[in-house]
Amino acid sequence: MKRILLWTGVGLTAAAIVTVAVLILCTCVFGNHTYTSATCTAPEICTRCGATRGEPLGHIYSDPTCTEREICARCGERSGEPLGHVWLPAACTEPETCARCGMTRGEPLGHDLTEANYQTPATCRRCGDVFGEPLPAALKDRTLNEMQVGVPVPYTTASYEDYDVDVTGTAEIVDYTVTPGNDAFPAREGYEWHIATVQLVFGGEDAQKNGMLSAHTFGDWYLLDDSMAATEDENGLRPFMCDWHGMRVQCWQKTGPNEEADWYDRELRFRWKEGVLVPEGYDGVLLILYHYRLAAHATHLYLPASEVLDEHALVFRMQ
């Protein structure tokens, strides 16, 4: 009897052990869950009982780009929409370009060039880049007797008595100013007066005996231009044209009254002002003193510059 009880006890114990082992191995009643790893969208889940623990990890999205939606670095899930390119307009030397990714499309526009003129080189209307040089001035390579302010230079012209007789004195630009205007030289919007005070001095026997006649006219450094009117209007202005940044621009010339015109201490002296009204900054007008004989048989004194600009002519550039 004792033996039977003993074996029964052993049997029950073994069954209990087996039962517990089965419960441990096959169920989660002791809290021994077997969890999967959490994913972006699911928490840890027990493979046996489906119990969950914690929270889903959530996606780790990359930033979207111009052409790609956002992508989860963990699971590859895509979301949202690509941003699309942000196109900056094409420029002279750059095609259309995405501000975000730098992608380009199409071709650069190319420069849109003006024609060069006497003051400015060919210039792109769009970006302002300049190319090459301004047009060469017509007189750039001519040797001229250029006068400097305050420096008397010999001036040979015709005798008052006989145009075939030469007399020589001096010519000097004694003063040169650039001004908007004054009483004698009326101002004009966008223009400025360039005013030279010219002085001629003829002395000695030659002058005493023969007297002298002077002649002057105007020309243009850039474009040997003969547009200056021979006669003045009722305001004493003589129109001419200049070539300013590619445009033909109306200008005017005015001769002031004589400030001196007589004998002074055995010297024959003349002094007067010559003004030109030109666009602000224009530097091309030439005041030209030439031999009176050239004009002696002409109908007027203001001969075209092209007819008087020889190696003897004195030239003052009103710049």
Ligand SMILES: [Zn+2]
């Ligand atoms: Zn479980």
Ligand SMILES: [Zn+2]
């Ligand atoms: Zn994910």
Ligand SMILES: [Zn+2]
């Ligand atoms: Zn882009």
Ligand SMILES: [Zn+2]
């Ligand atoms: Zn350009």
